[in-house]
Amino acid sequence: MDLFPSDEERALRETVSQIAHGFGHTWYMDQVRNGGGAREMWDVLGAQGFLGVCLPEEYGGGGQSLHALVAVMEETAAAGCPMVPLVFSQAICGQLITRFGTEQHKKDWIPGIASGALRFSFAITEPDAGTNSHKISTHAVKSADGGWVLSGTKTFISGVEDADKIVVVARTGDRPDGRGGLLSLFIVDADAVGMERQLIPMAVDVPEKQWTLFFDDVRVSGDRLIGGENNGLRAVFEGLNPERILGATQTIGLGRFALDKAVRYATERNVWGVPIGAHQGVSHPLAAAKVELEAAKLLVQKACALYDAADPRAGEVANMAKYAAGEAGTHCIDQAIQVHGGNGLTLEYGLTDVWWLARLIKIAPVSHQMVLNFVAEHSLGLPKSY
Numbered sequence: 021m022d023l024f025p026s027d028e029e030r031a032l033r034e035t036v037s038q039i040a041h042g043f044g045h046t047w048y049m050d051q052v053r054n055g056g057g058a059r060e061m062w063d064v065l066g067a068q069g070f071l072g073v074c075l076p077e078e079y080g081g082g083g084q085s086l087h088a089l090v091a092v093m094e095e096t097a098a099a100g101c102p103m104v105p106l107v108f109s110q111a112i113c114g115q116l117i118t119r120f121g122t123e124q125h126k127k128d129w130i131p132g133i134a135s136g137a138l139r140f141s142f143a144i145t146e147p148d149a150g151t152n153s154h155k156i157s158t159h160a161v162k163s164a165d166g167g168w169v170l171s172g173t174k175t176f177i178s179g180v181e182d183a184d185k186i187v188v189v190a191r192t193g194d195r196p197d198g199r200g201g202l203l204s205l206f207i208v209d210a211d212a213v214g215m216e217r218q219l220i221p222m223a224v225d226v227p228e229k230q231w232t233l234f235f236d237d238v239r240v241s242g243d244r245l246i247g248g249e250n251n252g253l254r255a256v257f258e259g260l261n262p263e264r265i266l267g268a269t270q271t272i273g274l275g276r277f278a279l280d281k282a283v284r285y286a287t288e289r290n291v292w293g294v295p296i297g298a299h300q301g302v303s304h305p306l307a308a309a310k311v312e313l314e315a316a317k318l319l320v321q322k323a324c325a326l327y328d329a330a331d332p333r334a335g336e337v338a339n340m341a342k343y344a345a346g347e348a349g350t351h352c353i354d355q356a357i358q359v360h361g362g363n364g365l366t367l368e369y370g371l372t373d374v375w376w377l378a379r380l381i382k383i384a385p386v387s388h389q390m391v392l393n394f395v396a397e398h399s400l401g402l403p404k405s406y
Contacts, residue, residue, distance in 0.1 A: 021325040029091055036070055036095040045100025045277075045370050051227050052373075057182050058227045061101060062136055065092070071106070072134025075114055079130035086111075086262055087324040090269045097273025098280075100370065102377065104228045105139055107270065108178050111262040113140035113187050116205065120247035120255045129185070129207070141183040141210070142263075143174040143233060144256065151390050153189070153256065154200025158235060160190040166242040168192075168206060170235045176384070179228040180217055183210045188235075193250050203252030207244040214238040224376040257335065263385050264338040265323050268316065271349030271381045274374045275313045281371060282306055282356035285363075296359070305355045312348035319344050336398055343391045346381040353378050 025033070043061045051058045065071050073088040075081025082088065089110060096103045114133045117125050132138025149155040158172025170190055180186065186208045191201035208215070215238050220230040247255040283306065286297030296302050319341035326334035357364030357371050364371050382388045396402045 021321055023321070029088070032070070032073070032088060033091050033095050035068070036065070036092050037099060039064055039068075039070075040096045040099030040101045043099075043101055045373070048101040048227075049225065049370070049373055052225050056227060058101070058103070059182070061096075062103060062105070065096075065103065066134075066136025069134075071110060071136040072114075072130075074110070075130055075134045076118060076126070079126050079134065081130065081134040085324065085328040086115075086265065087321070087328065089262075090265065090320060090324055093266050093269045094273040094276070097270045098276040100277050100374065102226065102270050102273065102374075104226050104270070104377075105179050105182075107263055107266045108142045109133060109140045109183075111266040112142045112259050113185075115262050116187060116246060116255060116259040119258065120205070120251075122243075124243065125207075125246065132184075138184050139179065139182055141177055141180050141186045142259075143177045143186050143208075144189040145174060145176045147173060147175050147232075151386055152200075153203070153253065154195075156189060156191050156201055156203060158188070158190045159201075160192050160204060160206060160240070163239065168240045168242065168245070170206065170208065170238040170240060172235050173232065174235075175232040176220065177231045177233055180210060180231045180233065181229050186210055186233075187246065189252055189256055192252075202250035203256065204249050205246040205252045205255055206240050207246065208238060208240055212238050212240075222376075224380060225373045226377055260385060261323070261327050261334050261338040264342040265320060265327065267381050267385060268320050268323075268338075268341045268345035271345045271378050272313060272317055272320065274378045275309070275345075275349035275352035277374060278353040278356035278371055279306065279310060279313070281369065282352075282359045285369075286359050302359055306359065309348065309352040309355045312344075313352055316341065316344040316348040336395070339386070339391045339394050342381060342386070343388055343395075346378075346388060349378045349381065350375075 069082055070092050073082035073084045074086050077083035093106050117129050146156055160168040160170045163169050188206045188208050189203055192204040193202035195202055214236045216234045218232045220232060222230050286302055287295050289296050323337040323341045326337055353375055360369055363369050393405055397404050
């Protein structure tokens, strides 16, 4: 794990930051409030190769590590323009297809994901299953023509309104021990016949919306199965590692965005004859938040290194990184709001804009409590609690 960024990484971060700041947080929030999809910035990043940095070169990607995609995510979020689809389209679906897809899957889908022309969504969460993937009830049954028929409900599915395809996790059998279902992954067209969607109003200020999806005998051809029949659980858990890493990175970027604003405000505002940032009651909380943020970034770096090396410890560290980033990022934003006083609650200063997206990481894609359950059991060797 190299703690010194290469010249290539520095150049990548600088260019992505320039692009993101060129659009800016005000533009981004105009997209949110006026129903835009922030596609203009997405397309610029795609045209310059930044959306596919960690996807295989032979399919149009940049051939770099997940760490490169982390750099793209962090810099867009730090500019106040988080490209949320990087989490579910590039990090989850792109990696799932790269690692578990057939050669034809890769030829068909990776070039479009890499360029940004093709956007995927990911559907695993269900109303009654929550964080227990073993309870997934959306099921797929083989049809006479060799395809599959999907039925069930998914909820809190991101960005379906702008997706071309959806990777759907469905039950295709039952475990012999009776402890849940055997899972498989399917690529479903976003406009598939028999699938309906219902908007979930959310407080999170991002262009991408949340949906409940209803599958009523949705037909999927046999060549849309990823990773083989009943092999979805292993693939899902490997695919969720980059999701946790990118989610953590997004929150770190938002923490940077908030800290930058707080430092600028504390340096410029003068009430008692000196800038308020000279007072330890203002400076120490910001410094403490900075320390937490840097510690979280190190965990993200470690998680990336383990994931890229296909090390089985990647899941453990990805969960830790997500936890640390959730704590640090939300702390940064909270302290930035506090430094701004009443101004911190106004829309003008843009801090409340990013609060709920950062706070979300404590709940999804897996709650802090489930992360602690995982660490307690797998890292400390304590008895399983659930």
